[in-house]
Amino acid sequence: MSGALADFHFLRATWLLFFIPIAILWWVMRPKPNSHSQSITGIAPHLAAALTLGAENKKRVYPIDVAMIAAILVTLAAAGPTWSRAPNPLVADTAPLVIALKVTDSMEEPDLPPSRLDRAKFKVTDLINTRVGAQTALIAYAGTPHRVAPLTEDANILRPLLEGLAPTVMPKQGDAAADALALAETILSDSETPGAVLFVLDDLDPSQLAAFENTTVPVFFLTMLPNGQNIAQLNDLRTATVVPFSNDERDVSRLERQIQSAYTAALDDDDRLDWQDKGWLLAWPAALLSLLWFRRGWVIRLVLLAVFFTAPSGPAKADGWRDWFLTPDQRGQIAMSQKRYAQAAELFDDPYHKGYAQLKAGQYPEAAAVFAELGTPEAAFSEGMARIRNREYRPAIAAFETALERRPDWPEAKQNLEVSIAILEYVETTREQSDTGEEAGIGADDTVFDNEAGRGENTTIQAPTEGGQAMSADQWISTIDTDMQDFLRNRFLLENQEQQQ
Incomplete structure (x- = not known):
């Protein structure tokens, strides 16, 4: 909250000068109470008050009061109050997250049935499901850290890898949380969007604390301990955000809010981003006050009309009441949030937002044309994305080179x-081969022999045998172990050997 107050300012502060004519108009048009120089004698006080004109209006709210309050609200909205930056439309609007899962024997304790590790996997899965469209990476660590999956938006990639994690796949036992943090920072360094790191663990070796005290990346901890127990070592980390395990979804919801708050705070420090106009929030109370227009005896129609006609407005678009209170970019953002991308592209005035909406709507040539007019690296990158999706590969190459x-x-x-x-x-x-009638790897003059004699028979492979007999290809393939734990075990072991060399 203090950070928002420190960043509060007006985008169009000159509109605040309208407070001067509003104050003058308010003072001139507001009825003045009648002054009585002589007191009435000989009449009971309550009768004298009833017979005195204007006495009952001393504390009355006049129509001009409501009109001027509405004018003040509209003026503040026109001035563009802001306290946060708008996310870059060309990158994700949700923070990238690296999840570091501790995979040790202690995580197999059954005090969180069926085990701490299994419950941790459930929590990580729930968190991934709440971050639809956001980039998430996965690290497993014990005595050594290992990148299980890079940053990806596809939850289907993470789930099977997550299920395959167990203490038996880790090449070395221990607590290398500091090394896991360094690996997470390396992963996030390749991202354009500021991200965060989440550690899911049941304990932390005190020797690892120094790395967390010196990091500049937001770090969160989900403690997998029963009955709300905490990890004493984490109390010494002033910048750490610790969320205890809960049997319901409160822990996941809290983590998601905290991660998004850290992302918003990081955006405020990025001078390349524009400030987000919050003036539309004041349009709602102004609209409610305008309902008093219809109250009998309140003649404020002309004042309200003057207020609304002096307010800044964009090009007229058939969008109902939103035309009065929201800018085209704000209406476009609403359409984007409702996944009405084509309509959002028509509403946006900002070229970055317009191009991004066209890209999401599948209007690739139009999006490429918009981005081509902009001179930023992000625009060239997005132009390349639009070109390649439109199968314009050479222009896409040129855009990425730009x-x-x-x-x-x-x-x-x-x-x-x-x-x-x-x-x-x-x-x-492929086009050249199609033009010459060739198959890939087969020249026009090559002689190809077909196994006519053995057509339809099982091909045998001599190396693998079963019971002294050569196995068929189908039998051999069925013996290949595709278990995810074996895959991860072999991969982590190889990585550990390469690091030791």
Whole structure:
């Protein structure tokens, strides 16, 4: 709250000068109570008050009072009060999150049935489900940290990997929380959006505290302990946000709110982002006051009309009552939140928001044209995304190259450039082969032998055997162990060996 007050200011402060004519008009038009220089004698006080004109109006609220209050609210709205920055429309509007899950023998304790680790997996799954469309990465750590999954918006990638985590897959037991934090910071460093780290754990080695005290990334802790128990070591971390385990969804909801609050605070420190106009919030009380227009005996129609006609307004659009109180960009944002992307694209005046809405609506040529007119690296990146989705691979390559010229060492732009080049090469190679009637890897003059004699028979593979007999291809494939735990165990073991070399 204190941060919001410190950032509070007006985007169009000159509108506040209208307070001067409003105050003068209010003073001139407000009825003055009648003054009586002589007191009435010989009449009972209550009868004298009834016979005195204007005496009952000394504390009355006049129509001009309501009109001027509405004028003040509209003037404040026109001045553009703000205390937070608007998210970049070209990046995610939700904070990226790296979840570091402790996978040790202590997490197998059954005091949170069926076990602490299983309940932790349930909580992580619930959190992922609440962050639809947001990027989430997963780290598992014990004596060593391991990246289970990079930042991804696809929850279907995270779920099977999460299920495969167990203490038996970790190559080394221990508590390498500090190393896990360093790995999480590395993952977040490649993201354009400020993110956060969530540790899901049941204990923290005191030797690991120093790393958390020196980090600049928001860190949250979900403690997997029964009966609201806490981890004493975390009490020494002043900047830590600790959320205890709960049997319901309160812990997940609190984490989501805290993570989003940290994301909003990080946006306020980004000078590249525009401030978010909050003036529309004052339109609602002004609208409620305007309902008094219809009260009998209150002649404020002309004043209210003057107030509304002097308020700034955008181009006329058939959007009902919102035309009176919301700017085109605000109405476009409402349409975006309701996933009406085509309508949002028509409403937005801001080119970044318009292009992003067109991109979401599948209007790729229009979006590319909008972004091409802007001179920022984000605009060039988004133009490339629109081009590649419209299968314009060469212009997409040029757009990503432009983005890298404007911002060198941009990992996402480099990756998309490589993907675009690979797609273009594949398309051109396939087209050439199609034109010559060739198959990939088979030349026009190559001789291809067909296994006519063995057609329909099982092909045998000599290496794997079962009971001394050669197995068929189907039998051999069925013996391949695809268990996720074995996959993670082998992968983590290989990573650990590479780190030790």
